[in-house]
Amino acid sequence: MQALVNDVEIRGAFKKYGSNIILNGINLEVKQGELLTLLGPSGCGKTTTLNLIAGFLEVEQGEVLIKGKRVNDVPAYKRDLGMVFQTYSLFPHMTVYENLSFGLSIRKIAKEEKNRRIGQALELVRMTGLEGRYPRELSGGQRQRVAIARALVVQPKLLLLDEPLSNLDAKLRHELRAEIKRMQKEVGVTTIFVTHDQEEALSMSDRIVVMNQGQIEQIGTPTEIYANPQSEFVFNFIGKSNQLSGRIQTVSSHMITVVLEDGEQLFVDPDNIMGADKSCAAGDPIKLYIRPEKVTIDPGSSTEPYFNHHTARITQMNYFGSTWEIEVSLLGEFMHAIHPVIKPHWKIGSEVTLGWKPSDVMAALK
Amino acid sequence: MEAVRRNGSPEVNRSMEPHITSQKKYRRYNKYIPALLLLLPLLLLIIGFFIVPMLYILYLSFIQTDGLDTSNASYSLMNYTRFFTDSYYLSSLWLTIKISLYCVIVSLLLAYPVALTMSKCTPRVRGYIALLVASPLLISIVVRNFGWFLLLLPNGMIHRTIGSLGIDSSSLRLLFSETGVVIGLSNSFLPFMILAIATSLYNIDPSLEKASAILGASPLRSFFSITLPLSLPGVVSGSVLVFSLSMSSYVTPALMGGANVPVLPVVAYDQMINLMQWTYGSAMSYVLLGVTLFLVTVFTRSMERSRFKEVFR
Numbered sequence: 089m090q091a092l093v094n095d096v097e098i099r100g101a102f103k104k105y106g107s108n109i110i111l112n113g114i115n116l117e118v119k120q121g122e123l124l125t126l127l128g129p130s131g132c133g134k135t136t137t138l139n140l141i142a143g144f145l146e147v148e149q150g151e152v153l154i155k156g157k158r159v160n161d162v163p164a165y166k167r168d169l170g171m172v173f174q175t176y177s178l179f180p181h182m183t184v185y186e187n188l189s190f191g192l193s194i195r196k197i198a199k200e201e202k203n204r205r206i207g208q209a210l211e212l213v214r215m216t217g218l219e220g221r222y223p224r225e226l227s228g229g230q231r232q233r234v235a236i237a238r239a240l241v242v243q244p245k246l247l248l249l250d251e252p253l254s255n256l257d258a259k260l261r262h263e264l265r266a267e268i269k270r271m272q273k274e275v276g277v278t279t280i281f282v283t284h285d286q287e288e289a290l291s292m293s294d295r296i297v298v299m300n301q302g303q304i305e306q307i308g309t310p311t312e313i314y315a316n317p318q319s320e321f322v323f324n325f326i327g328k329s330n331q332l333s334g335r336i337q338t339v340s341s342h343m344i345t346v347v348l349e350d351g352e353q354l355f356v357d358p359d360n361i362m363g364a365d366k367s368c369a370a371g372d373p374i375k376l377y378i379r380p381e382k383v384t385i386d387p388g389s390s391t392e393p394y395f396n397h398h399t400a401r402i403t404q405m406n407y408f409g410s411t412w413e414i415e416v417s418l419l420g421e422f423m424h425a426i427h428p429v430i431k432p433h434w435k436i437g438s439e440v441t442l443g444w445k446p447s448d449v450m451a452a453l454k
Numbered sequence: 455m456e457a458v459r460r461n462g463s464p465e466v467n468r469s470m471e472p473h474i475t476s477q478k479k480y481r482r483y484n485k486y487i488p489a490l491l492l493l494l495p496l497l498l499l500i501i502g503f504f505i506v507p508m509l510y511i512l513y514l515s516f517i518q519t520d521g522l523d524t525s526n527a528s529y530s531l532m533n534y535t536r537f538f539t540d541s542y543y544l545s546s547l548w549l550t551i552k553i554s555l556y557c558v559i560v561s562l563l564l565a566y567p568v569a570l571t572m573s574k575c576t577p578r579v580r581g582y583i584a585l586l587v588a589s590p591l592l593i594s595i596v597v598r599n600f601g602w603f604l605l606l607l608p609n610g611m612i613h614r615t616i617g618s619l620g621i622d623s624s625s626l627r628l629l630f631s632e633t634g635v636v637i638g639l640s641n642s643f644l645p646f647m648i649l650a651i652a653t654s655l656y657n658i659d660p661s662l663e664k665a666s667a668i669l670g671a672s673p674l675r676s677f678f679s680i681t682l683p684l685s686l687p688g689v690v691s692g693s694v695l696v697f698s699l700s701m702s703s704y705v706t707p708a709l710m711g712g713a714n715v716p717v718l719p720v721v722a723y724d725q726m727i728n729l730m731q732w733t734y735g736s737a738m739s740y741v742l743l744g745v746t747l748f749l750v751t752v753f754t755r756s757m758e759r760s761r762f763k764e765v766f767r
Contacts, residue, residue, distance in 0.1 A: 144664060164667040165676075177665040181683050181764045190679070191669035222764050242669060 093156040095120050095246060095278040096141060100150035103136055103302075110136045112302040113150070118246075119295075123272050123279045127289040128299035129325070134282045135250060137299070141280060142248055143167050155245060170239030170277070171248040174255055176231040178223040184210070184234050185219040191242040209241040212271055229260040236268070240275060247272070247279040253288060265292055286326045290314060298322050318362050320452045323377050330383065330423040332376040336368055343394055343446065346374055349419055355394035355446040362452050375452040378444055383425035385414060385434065387443030394446045401439050405430070416442065515737035533737030543721065543738070547745065550717040553635055553707070554700035558693045560640040565647035565692065570681075572648075573655035587648050595642055599709050602638050603629065606710070634710040635717070639700050646699070647692040654688025655681070683762045690757050690766075694750050701746045718742045 096118035103111040111133045118124050126134035139145040140152055143164030152159050159167060178187050188206045197205070210216045213233040223231055232252055239247055249268070253261045269292050272279050283289055289296050290310045298305040298313060298321070306318045317323040334346040334354065344356045356376065358366065368374070387395070400416035400423065414425045414434065425442065434440060515534070519527040537543045568587065572580050590598060605611050606628040616623040628634050658681065666676040704719040711717070718738060726735035758766045 142664075142668060144667075164664070165670050165672055167668075168670065169668055171665065171668040173661045173665060175659060175661055177659060177661040179662060179665070179680060181762050190666070190671070194670040194675070224764070224767065238665075238669070248668075 093120075094118055094153075095155060096280070097153040097156075098137070098140070098150065099153070101137070101140060101147045101152065102149035103133075103140070103145065103147055109302050111140075111147075114302075114304060116297060116304065116307075118278060118280060121276050121278055122294040123269070123281060123292060125281045125283060125289040125293035125296045126299060127283060127286060127296050127325075128305075130284060131301075132299040133302040134284075134297075134299050138248055138250055138280060138282045141246070142169060142171055168242075168244055169246045169248060170242060170244030171250065172232070172235045172239050172252045174251045176223070176228070176235050176255070178231055178235055178238070180223050182222075183219065184215070184221050184223075184226075187223070187234060187238050188241050191238065195242060205241050205243075209237040212240065212274065213237045213267075228256050229264060232256065232264060233267075236271065240271070240277065244277065247277045249279065249281040251282055251284070253283070254285070261288075268292065290326070298325065300325070317450060318364075320362065320375070320377070323362065323450055323452075328380050328424060330378045330380060331421065332378075332419070332423075334374055334376065336370050336372045336374050338370055339368060344368070344374075344451070346376065346451075348398075352398055354396050354398070354449070356449045356451050357447045360447065360450050362450055365453070368453050373454045375454065377450040377452070378423075378448060380413065380424040381426040382444050382448035383423065384443045385416075385425050385427060385440050386431060387441065392445055396442075396444050396446060396449070398442050399439055400442055402434060402436055405434070405436060416440065418442070511736040511739060514733050515740050517733045519733055533734050534741070536734065537737060537741055543718075546716050546718050546721050547741065549632075549715065550701055550719070550742070551745070551749070553632055553639070553715070553717060554697050556632075556636045557639045557643065557700040558696050560636060561644050561647040561696050562689065562693065564640070565644055565651055566689075568648050569651035569655055569685075569688070572652045573658075584649070584652070587645050590641075591645055595705055596709075598642060599638050599706050602634070602641065603709060606634055606637070629710060630712045630714045632711070632715055635707045635715050638706040638710045639703055640696075642703075642706065643696045643699050646695045650692030650695060651685060651688040654685045654691075658684045684765055686757065686762055686765050690754060694754060697753075698746055698750060701742065 094117040096116070098114050098116040101111050101114040101116075103109075114133070114137060116137070126137055128134045136145060140147055141154070143159065143162060143166075147160065154167065154169075179190065182190065185206060188209060189202055192202045192205065206219070207216070210219065213236050215230065215233050215237060218226070218230070218234075223234070226234065232255075235252070252268070253264055256264065265288060268281075281289075281292065290313075293310055295307060295309055296313045297307050300321050306313060306322045308316070313322065314326055317326065323329055332348060332354075334348045337345040337347045337353070339345075339358070341358065344358050344361075346354045346356055348354065354376065356374075361368065387397070398418060400418040402414060403417045403422065404415040406413040406415070410428065412427050412430050414427060414430070416423050416425065423442070516529050516531070517527045518530045518532045568583070572583050572587075575583065607613070608629065610629075612628060613623050613626070616626070628637070662680055662684070663676055666680045667673075671679065702719055703717075704723060707715050707717045707720050708723075711720075719742065722735045722738040722742065725731040725738060
């Protein structure tokens, strides 16, 4: 039986600039054909990780493997990868055709095969007919399409995308997001995508690696990351969140009871405690996190036995076209609820009841 | 109907309210007055001490006379025909061009590595190197040339060093030769070349080099297909600068070349000051100016229309 080899493996990568630790022991495996996103705030080490794979940086400890081969000492130009940069990085003195043929000429591809591949790559990014243009004569979106074609035309082992959409305007960004996803699946190339935009990560990735301060916080599919975050950082970084703090009153195998400052009782599913250590006892402080779209205003009577209720006062109502965001004040904290429609008696200053299921609450122990 | 009214409206305005238009015009010129006043001192200086003398020399170059007496002068192209029919003067022109080209090549070869190093450094180190590069400009060109003069003398340090290695250097003529002039001029103009190239290297997006590497280009290939073509604007402007300065230089060829290297500026000086042939000297100056401008224009234009034309936009 043949052992399954990961396309990329990073083992215990450690990197620092001066006394600044950028990567603190990263372990990562990228499966064949998947689109893996490195997501995190700036300075979290995601770009450094990408540069390690590309070969622009060297690890101080640990190793990087591409297709099962250790590449620590292989320079970037011998790694046979494709990369797309934030600033497009097309060669300004070369036409679209020349930009695409650059990598092929280095690989000594025959003229006919070269032309065929360039035609194919341009077709893939929907840029056929613009071979003779110079980058200056293209729009931002077109430049990034050419950059993607240039990276793919050499049939690289991996495609690396370094925040390729962040220089484009919102509309183009949405368009190219879907395009990149389509092209990646069409070509089937293993892709590593770096971004700080959680929406991009959620909509495009097969798996997401959430990074923070040189460490990996969580690896999982977009739904796992969003619905089942394993740390407070991940919960707060991905999507919007509401926060409440309280103290544990009772613990049982199927339900935790929490008291808030005002004496109100809330119920939390014990499985929803984030992190590996889920042990807790009565009297422990606890933080509760709820997504705005899980909070219902005026929930009415629920069949759920442990349904949570709390009264609050509306402080602001924001209209977003398809939804309303309602801000309420609860124990001095602001909470947000997302509703598609509002009821006539919801006004700024009016008192309403909030409700949510115990399974929708994520909890963090201190 | 809409179009007619739109077309007609400026006409109507002009005829009905002429005073407003003229007032606007007056106001439009008004705003240039402070700028004009600020420029005036320099403008007068340039007109009085540069443009007028240049025009006077141009006028002189078309006069046919004996010596300084212009009372019974007649206009002709004699001075120019004399220049272009005498092989001595033509070879002097060719020598000037040749030496200037050598200077461009020598300073290019010496400057590019320095500029490349500067572009790879942190801004702090880059500042120090730039200061170091520009520091020779703080010393008078005569002093610098005299320094070279002493080094290149037949019993100077360089000859003695070569001799101490057991090599016979008596056939090597460093001073009073083209070599000496090229050494002196290249040294003087090197800072201009370095700074011109460095400036265009700074403007290259560093991610282009990464893009080139990830596509499989070795550092050497990246240099020749990306960095070098993109730095051509700096190479061209540096070359034009060094070439023009070399074409018109007088002090260095006079000191380091002497009578053995009769470049055109030296010959023209001779005509004007020693032989009192003002009109012929004037014509020579204009030939030098014309040839320099012509060559520089042809060079720049051909570079701008070359394969790398996109770089010059």
